[in-house]
Amino acid sequence: MTDxxxxxxxxxxxxxxxxxxxxxxxxxxxxxxxxxxxxIAAFIVIALFAPLVSPYDPVAxxxxxxxxxxxxQHWFGTDDLGRDILARVIYGARASLxxxxxxxxxxxxxGVPFGLLAGxxxxxxxxxxxxxxxxxxxxxxxxxxIALAAFLGPSLGNAMIAIGISATPIFIRLTRGQVMxxxxxxxxxxxxxxxxxxxxxxxxxxxPNILPALLVQATLSIAMAIIAEAALSFLxxxxxxxxxxxxxxxxxxxxxxxxxxxxxxxxxxxIFLVVLSFNLVGDGxxxxxxxxxxx
Amino acid sequence: xLNFLARRIVQLVPTLFFVSVLIFSLQQLLPxxxxxxxxxxxxxxxxxxxxxxxxxxxxPVPVQYFYWIKGVLSGDFGESLRNKVPVRELIAQKLxxxxxxxxxxxxxxxxxxxxxxxxxxxxxxTALDYGANIFALWGISTPNFWLGIMLIFLFSxxxxxxxxxxxxPLTENWRASLASTIMPAFVLGNAIAAILMRHTRSAMxxxxxxxxxxxxxxxxxxxxxxxxxxxMRNALTPVITLGALELGTLLSxxxxxxxxxxxxxxxxLIVDAVFNRDYAVxxxxxxxxxxxxxxxxxxxxxxxxxxxxxxxx
Numbered sequence: 001m002t003d004x005x006x007x008x009x010x011x012x013x014x015x016x017x018x019x020x021x022x023x024x025x026x027x028x029x030x031x032x033x034x035x036x037x038x039x040i041a042a043f044i045v046i047a048l049f050a051p052l053v054s055p056y057d058p059v060a061x062x063x064x065x066x067x068x069x070x071x072x073q074h075w076f077g078t079d080d081l082g083r084d085i086l087a088r089v090i091y092g093a094r095a096s097l098x099x100x101x102x103x104x105x106x107x108x109x110x111g112v113p114f115g116l117l118a119g120x121x122x123x124x125x126x127x128x129x130x131x132x133x134x135x136x137x138x139x140x141x142x143x144x145x146i147a148l149a150a151f152l153g154p155s156l157g158n159a160m161i162a163i164g165i166s167a168t169p170i171f172i173r174l175t176r177g178q179v180m181x182x183x184x185x186x187x188x189x190x191x192x193x194x195x196x197x198x199x200x201x202x203x204x205x206x207x208p209n210i211l212p213a214l215l216v217q218a219t220l221s222i223a224m225a226i227i228a229e230a231a232l233s234f235l236x237x238x239x240x241x242x243x244x245x246x247x248x249x250x251x252x253x254x255x256x257x258x259x260x261x262x263x264x265x266x267x268x269x270x271i272f273l274v275v276l277s278f279n280l281v282g283d284g285x286x287x288x289x290x291x292x293x294x295x
Numbered sequence: 296x297l298n299f300l301a302r303r304i305v306q307l308v309p310t311l312f313f314v315s316v317l318i319f320s321l322q323q324l325l326p327x328x329x330x331x332x333x334x335x336x337x338x339x340x341x342x343x344x345x346x347x348x349x350x351x352x353x354x355p356v357p358v359q360y361f362y363w364i365k366g367v368l369s370g371d372f373g374e375s376l377r378n379k380v381p382v383r384e385l386i387a388q389k390l391x392x393x394x395x396x397x398x399x400x401x402x403x404x405x406x407x408x409x410x411x412x413x414x415x416x417x418x419x420x421t422a423l424d425y426g427a428n429i430f431a432l433w434g435i436s437t438p439n440f441w442l443g444i445m446l447i448f449l450f451s452x453x454x455x456x457x458x459x460x461x462x463x464p465l466t467e468n469w470r471a472s473l474a475s476t477i478m479p480a481f482v483l484g485n486a487i488a489a490i491l492m493r494h495t496r497s498a499m500x501x502x503x504x505x506x507x508x509x510x511x512x513x514x515x516x517x518x519x520x521x522x523x524x525x526x527m528r529n530a531l532t533p534v535i536t537l538g539a540l541e542l543g544t545l546l547s548x549x550x551x552x553x554x555x556x557x558x559x560x561x562x563x564l565i566v567d568a569v570f571n572r573d574y575a576v577x578x579x580x581x582x583x584x585x586x587x588x589x590x591x592x593x594x595x596x597x598x599x600x601x602x603x604x605x606x607x608x
Contacts, residue, residue: 135313138585138592142547143565147581150569151324227438231551234440235566254444254555258452268441276436283432 023212026288033284036277043274047093056084058091059242067260077262080252085263088244089270095245096274099160099229099238100222106164107171108218114168115175116202120183129172136169145228149237156229156245159238163228167221174217178210185209212289219285223278230271246271303596307589314585315367318578319360322350325574333376335572349373372579377571382579385564390583393553393560395465395472396480397545403484404491405538409531411488412495416503417522427492434489439548443482443555450478460557479556483548487541494537498530532602536595546584 017025027033046053055075062082070077076085118129136144148162182188183206191205232238233247241248246267253263325332330347346352350373351359366373372382415427451459457478463471502508503526511525512518550562557563561580568576 131309132313132317134310135317135585138310138314138589139317139581140544140547140584140588142550143581143584146550146565146569147318147321147577148324150577151321151574153326223436230438231440234551235554235569237569250441250444257444257448261448261452264441264444264448268438268444271438271441272436275438276432279432279436 023285023288027284030284030287032280033288036280036284039273039277040281043093043097043270043277046090047097050090050094054087054090056087058083058087058244060084067256067263069260070262076266077260079249079263080256080260085249085266088249089246089266092244092246092249092267092270093274095156095233095239095243096226096229096271099156099163100226100274100278102160103163103167103225103229104218104221106161107167107221108214110165111168111171112175112207112214115172116179116207118172119176119179120198120202120206126176130176133169133172133176136166137173139166141166141224142228142231145232146235146237149232154237154240156233156239156243159229159232162232162237163225166228167225170217170221171214174213175210178213179206182206182209212285216282216286216289219278219282223275223282226271226275226278299600300597303593307593310589311586314589315364315582316360318582318585319363321578321581322574323356333572333574346376367582372582373575375568375576376573378573382576385576386561386579386583389559389561389564392462392464392558393546393549393562396476396483396549396553396558396560397542399476399480400483400487400545400548401538403481404487404541406488407484408488408491409495409534412492412534413499413522413527413530415492415496416499419500427496431489431492434485434492437485439482439486440551440555442485443479443552446478446482447555460555462556462558462560475556476558479552479558482552482555483545486548487538487544490541490544491534491538494534495530498534499526502526502530532599536599542588542591546588 060083062078065074065078065082067080068074068078068082074084074086076089079085079088114129118126118133139147145159145162145166148165149159152158152162179202188201188205191201196205229238230245230247230250233245234251236248236251239245239248249267250264253260253267256263322329329350330343330352333346333350334343351362354362363373370383372386374381375385378385411427411430415424418424447459450457458475461475463475465472503522508521508526511521516525546561549560550565552558553560553562554566561584565577565580568574568580
């Protein structure tokens with residue numbers, strides 16, 4: 001009797017909680033995702049309160065402090081112009097996180113509407129959008145981003161646009177595929193039978209049901225966008241000096257690798273930690289939102 | 296099979312058309328007068344006029360596209376503004392270097408990724424499985440340009456085992472060539488090894504639960520034989536085709552890796568072209584990369600059908 005009651009409890013709780021609550025509960029059961037969320041939250045706080053957290057001005061140069069090893073005064077050491085590396089890593093978080101969020105925002109705001117249109121309308125529009133998507137996907141992500149950034153001109157803003165446009169086809173394809181599987185469901189048929197216009201069905205009946213898949217992809221794409229921004233800044237196509245960016249810090253570090261290796265360690269470690277955290281959260285979300293997982 | 300192939304090739308035509316439109320459109324993103332931007336520091340009116348003539352910038356955009364694609368279809372990607380060398384020649388010079396690097400990277404990726412994926416699936420839930428999963432997460436989260444810099448620091452500066460930069464052609468001295476490319480190849484292969492490991496693991500887990508593997512075990516076969524002969528062969532088919540699709544990741548990675556290790560390949564060509572405002576080279580490289588990627592996709596599709604009898608019909 002007790003066993004039967006105990007066995008039925010999860011089912012009752014599953015029915016009482018909303019899908020979002022259930023996903024959150026499952027997400028918080030995953031240690032990796034929790035660690036990832038904590039690291040991302042820490043970096044967001046650091047980026048937001050950089051002027052309060054940073055021990056020094058990130059662009060203040062000092063010829064007496066050129067390439068000093070980590071010490072009590074400068075925990076991460078100083079760079080080739082005597083700037084404090086910890087301060088630059090802290091301010092660099094702003095460029096990286098902003099680039100990750102804004103480029104994925106651009107990709108979502110172009111990709112989702114086009115994906116909805118292609119998946120819901122089908123026919124010629126679908127064929128046209130799909131072929132353009134195929135064409136964009138045929139150009140490797142970073143090569144397309146470099147080419148776009150080169151033609152737009154080097155700046156953080158243009159790098160974000162270039163990364164956003166390069167990531168767009170992923171969201172068009174994902175949205176289109178999700179819409180095609182959802183639009184044959186009974187509730188969409190019912191909404192259509194009730195006389196809802198196509199835009200209303202797409203926005204209020206289909207979109208909410210494909211959000212989980214988009215959320216997982218968006219989280220993983222932020223990781224990809226952060227690496228891409230660092231790569232573009234490394235090549236000189238993103239954040240312009242003297243403004244700090246993890247990618248451009250690595251670029252200047254490469255020239256002083258033999259006598260100031262700390263210049264390369266910290267910004268690289270920061271990129272690695274943030275990207276790893278987004279990947280952990282993305283993996284956790286994918287598992288938490290998977291309907292086959294009943295835990 | 297032939298029908299599928301014909302349909303697949305017909306589908307490629309509009310894709311290639313849109314790729315060409317996309318790459319041609321990049322030129323339209325140049326702010327202001329493209330001839331002036333392309334000329335860069337060069338303010339000689341004769342040079343600017345030559346650029347205008349070469350790219351037919353005084354003609355309507357569709358006409359410009361027509362002449363550009365006509366040239367591309369006959370193998371003429373234009374001329375490098377800086378080196379005054381046909382873009383086609385530059386690509387032909389640099390591509391073999393990147394192909395060598397990419398081939399080594401793929402071999403490294405398969406040598407690490409597939410055994411790690413198999414062990415991870417067979418020993419699911421053990422320390423080996425966790426270790427392989429941590430390796431995969433590390434592989435996809437490490438920026439390859441940072442990994443490259445760290446490897447140079449360790450193996451070239453600290454240990455002095457390998458050259459930090461430069462390239463020796465395979466035909467000149469194979470030992471020196473391997474020494475100059477092993478680090479960049481590992482950097483490139485590392486991320487793909489992580490992706491392959493994940494694919495192999497999930498494919499193996501699926502196959503290990505299938506009826507024929509259960510039957511093989513029930514027949515009393517050795518576990519090694521069940522895994523190597525029955526499970527692995529079937530699990531690896533999709534993984535190998537997926538591996539071919541990772542070439543895009545590899546070509547993207549080559550851009551930065553070649554830059555860090557000063558390897559005069561395809562990736563370095565595009566970066567140098569970007570900084571020299573040599574837009575014809577940028578367009579040529581992107582178009583060639585996209586064509587290689589599309590062709591490999593097609594080969595992967597055909598290979599998948601050839602090894603999967605159920606799809607041949």
